[in-house]
Amino acid sequence: MSNDTRHGHHHDSSHGHRHDGGHAHHHDPADLDWDAIGPLLEQNAELSTGQYTEAARWIAGLPDAPKVRRVLDVGSGPGVIACLLAEVFPEAEVVAVDGTPALLERTRDRARRLGLGDRVTTLHADLPGDLGRAGEADLIWAGNSLHHMGDQRAALAGFAGLLRPGGTVALVEGGLQPRHLPRDIGFGRPGLEERLDVIHAEVFGQMRADLPDSKRETENWAALFTVVDLAPQGTRSFLLDLPAPLTAVARDHLIAEFARRRDGLAERLDAEDNAMIDRLLDPEDPAGLLRRTDTFLLMARTVHLGRKA
Numbered sequence: 001m002s003n004d005t006r007h008g009h010h011h012d013s014s015h016g017h018r019h020d021g022g023h024a025h026h027h028d029p030a031d032l033d034w035d036a037i038g039p040l041l042e043q044n045a046e047l048s049t050g051q052y053t054e055a056a057r058w059i060a061g062l063p064d065a066p067k068v069r070r071v072l073d074v075g076s077g078p079g080v081i082a083c084l085l086a087e088v089f090p091e092a093e094v095v096a097v098d099g100t101p102a103l104l105e106r107t108r109d110r111a112r113r114l115g116l117g118d119r120v121t122t123l124h125a126d127l128p129g130d131l132g133r134a135g136e137a138d139l140i141w142a143g144n145s146l147h148h149m150g151d152q153r154a155a156l157a158g159f160a161g162l163l164r165p166g167g168t169v170a171l172v173e174g175g176l177q178p179r180h181l182p183r184d185i186g187f188g189r190p191g192l193e194e195r196l197d198v199i200h201a202e203v204f205g206q207m208r209a210d211l212p213d214s215k216r217e218t219e220n221w222a223a224l225f226t227v228v229d230l231a232p233q234g235t236r237s238f239l240l241d242l243p244a245p246l247t248a249v250a251r252d253h254l255i256a257e258f259a260r261r262r263d264g265l266a267e268r269l270d271a272e273d274n275a276m277i278d279r280l281l282d283p284e285d286p287a288g289l290l291r292r293t294d295t296f297l298l299m300a301r302t303v304h305l306g307r308k309a
Helices: 034-047 049-060 080-088 101-113 152-162 192-210 221-227 248-268 271-280
Strands: 070-074 093-098 120-124 137-143 163-172 176-179 230-242 297-308
Touching: 034 049, 034 080, 034 101, 034 248, 049 080, 049 163, 049 230, 049 297, 070 080, 080 093, 080 101, 080 120, 080 137, 093 101, 101 120, 137 152, 152 163, 152 221, 163 230, 176 192, 192 248, 192 271, 221 230, 221 297, 248 271, 248 297
Parallel strands: 070 093, 070 137, 093 120, 137 163
Antiparallel strands: 163 297, 176 297, 230 297
């Protein structure tokens, strides 16, 4: 698959979050330019390191949690989270599981660079079909990857089957879509990002409908945990709040994100909104993203935990 898949990769990019990658992923992963997308996904996850670290520390501090010795990062993308999990769980082996070889290569490079090469390994697996090859784990992290699997209940049951007694599944699903711009940016119709959200919701619904074995599921994750014999352990949301003015890295990410939206959504947008995005992406325009002083990044990621008895 690509998770963001088709899944092979599911990343929690921030679509990154946008179903966490625009989805970079609705295409055949073989058709995508991973040399271009990989750094974007990596940058996206790096901007969110604070959120992810806080979430991982929450998991590590759960009462009665058994020692975490083996972690599976399912739909691991470029490996930013896998390496972060290795740092938060210093006694654990972390296996980055993804369907895109180019992203697994980035993961191995990153782990070596951070001195984690002995504890972060990779597994090329088509998800969810090959998940059984991943072996057992004390923690399964699924960052915006479950929604790239057609039968989410079956996939979650598969996760449960790999957990050791007392082990935890951490699902990153839901949350709040990113905001980057004021409601009124001084030209065009106010509310551009809200209109983009509506289109993203339609694209996301179509992506789900087109997945193999797609089944509609009420997205009540605690109830789904219970169905697959996992005990809900709580839900928390983690805020990413980068106020204006943005750093150069965050601004570059924002520009890349809008360029991807223009490429992916142009045919669904009206002429006025397309013209707004063109202006935002014009490096010479004083009202463009490169020169604006009022751009920011604000979003929430929600993590749902389920534990095996």
